[in-house]
Amino acid sequence: MARESDLKRLFAGDKNLRYADLSRVEIVGADLTDADLTGANLTGADLTRASHRHAHLIGADLANAKLAGADLTDANLAGADLANAELTDANLTGANLAGATLWGANLTGANLTGADLTDANLTPGNFRRANLTGANLTGANLSNNSLIRANLARANLARADLRYADLNFVDLRYADLTGANLRYADLGSANLTGANLTGANLRRANLTTANLFGANLTGADLAAADLPKE
Numbered sequence: 001m002a003r004e005s006d007l008k009r010l011f012a013g014d015k016n017l018r019y020a021d022l023s024r025v026e027i028v029g030a031d032l033t034d035a036d037l038t039g040a041n042l043t044g045a046d047l048t049r050a051s052h053r054h055a056h057l058i059g060a061d062l063a064n065a066k067l068a069g070a071d072l073t074d075a076n077l078a079g080a081d082l083a084n085a086e087l088t089d090a091n092l093t094g095a096n097l098a099g100a101t102l103w104g105a106n107l108t109g110a111n112l113t114g115a116d117l118t119d120a121n122l123t124p125g126n127f128r129r130a131n132l133t134g135a136n137l138t139g140a141n142l143s144n145n146s147l148i149r150a151n152l153a154r155a156n157l158a159r160a161d162l163r164y165a166d167l168n169f170v171d172l173r174y175a176d177l178t179g180a181n182l183r184y185a186d187l188g189s190a191n192l193t194g195a196n197l198t199g200a201n202l203r204r205a206n207l208t209t210a211n212l213f214g215a216n217l218t219g220a221d222l223a224a225a226d227l228p229k230e
Contacts, residue, residue, distance in 0.1 A: 123161075143181075 006020035015035040026046040036056045049069040068088040084104040098118040124144045143163040158178040174194040194214045
């Protein structure tokens with residue numbers, strides 16, 4: 001349970017909550033804009049629709065937290081633990097999630113435009129209809145993820161692990177997939193117009209209905225892949 005002294009600071013409006021224990025606290029719709037929650041324990045907390053704009057959540061523990069509809073615009077979540085967190089329709093525009101753990105998290109409909117997810121662990125997870133336009137996913141683990149109808153246009157997915165990922169109807173226009181591992185990925189009806197797939201592993205990937213117009217497949221491994229019919 002949350003530490004009483006930390007709860008008093010929180011409800012007094014104190015924004016300096018570094019390493020505070022606020023586990024399982026219920027603060028739906030709270031205003032934590034610019035708050036410093038570095039290393040804080042927020043496991044199981046109900047932060048539905050709360051504002052964390054520009055907040056510092058570096059290394060914070062948000063496992064099983066409820067953050068549906070929360071505003072995390074430009075928040076710093078580097079190295080944070082968001083395992084099994086509920087982030088449906090959350091706004092993570094420009095957020096720093098480098099090295100964060102998001103396995104089991106639900107990001108259906110979340111806005112991650114321009115977010116930094118470098119080397120983040122995102123598997124397994126749900127990114128259906130998520131907006132990842134221009135996001136940096138270099139080296140991120142997205143294997144076994146559901147990304148149906150997600151927007152990854154111009155995203156950086158260089159060296160990303162997308163094995164067995166469900167990428168049906170995903171927008172990957174002009175995305176950088178250099179050296180990405182897409183083995184067994186399902187790219188049915190995915191839009192890969194102008195995408196860079198140089199050196200990508202597409203072994204046994206499903207590309208039968210994908211749009212590959214102008215895509216760069218130099219050095220890509222297409223062994224046993226199901227390719228579009230002419």
